[in-house]
Amino acid sequence: xxxxxxxxxxxxxxxxxxxxxxxxxxxxxxxxxxxxxxxxxxxxxxxxxxxxxxxxxxxxxxxxxxxxxxxxxxxxxxxxxxxxxxxxxxxxxxxxxxxxxxxxxxxxxxx
Amino acid sequence: xxxxxxxxxxxxxxxxxxxxxxxxxxxxxxxxxxxxxxxxxxxxxxxxxxxxxxxxxxxxxxxxxxxxxxxxxxxxxxxxxxxxxxxxxxxxxxxxxxxxxxxxxxxxxxx
Numbered sequence: 001x002x003x004x005x006x007x008x009x010x011x012x013x014x015x016x017x018x019x020x021x022x023x024x025x026x027x028x029x030x031x032x033x034x035x036x037x038x039x040x041x042x043x044x045x046x047x048x049x050x051x052x053x054x055x056x057x058x059x060x061x062x063x064x065x066x067x068x069x070x071x072x073x074x075x076x077x078x079x080x081x082x083x084x085x086x087x088x089x090x091x092x093x094x095x096x097x098x099x100x101x102x103x104x105x106x107x108x109x110x111x
Numbered sequence: 112x113x114x115x116x117x118x119x120x121x122x123x124x125x126x127x128x129x130x131x132x133x134x135x136x137x138x139x140x141x142x143x144x145x146x147x148x149x150x151x152x153x154x155x156x157x158x159x160x161x162x163x164x165x166x167x168x169x170x171x172x173x174x175x176x177x178x179x180x181x182x183x184x185x186x187x188x189x190x191x192x193x194x195x196x197x198x199x200x201x202x203x204x205x206x207x208x209x210x211x212x213x214x215x216x217x218x219x220x221x222x
Contacts, residue, residue: 042214
């Protein structure tokens, strides 16, 4: 079955620790995205990538980093510079100007 | 700043009624328009997309687009309690892969 897989579903981070969220798609989509959603809020774009080895900052990129070494994969690292990382993180993929498909999300909590 | 605006709600409608959800956008270059449904704690799922002015119907759902007035709406006929969710409006601009999301409207269908 084609789709987007995010892992893990739940992630706990200690203060000062870097963590990496995984996102894999087998839809052969060119573009991939990372969004952050806080309780009762909409989706805010962190990073997006239109092609392999290229990515652009979204509206809230500070404290995050990404890579796009393969078309299928777009991991997100939440660094220690992100002071308030507790949120629901959503990965998506799309072709140009068509609908974006979302993974099931990763809920990150700082402990 | 290119924006997509939605009334946060909640919008409460009785079961069997028509629910009307509205979205306005600021970028006149916006080309593609999407409605997503998001249940609490879950990832967004596509309900409708529309590219041209006018109405587009799919079962109980109708999307309406008016580019001159820069708004897009979603009508849900015969609303059911299972339609209770947050509805997110998203737009893309020609030549980009970037999606801009509204903050969503929470719909409550009362049995």
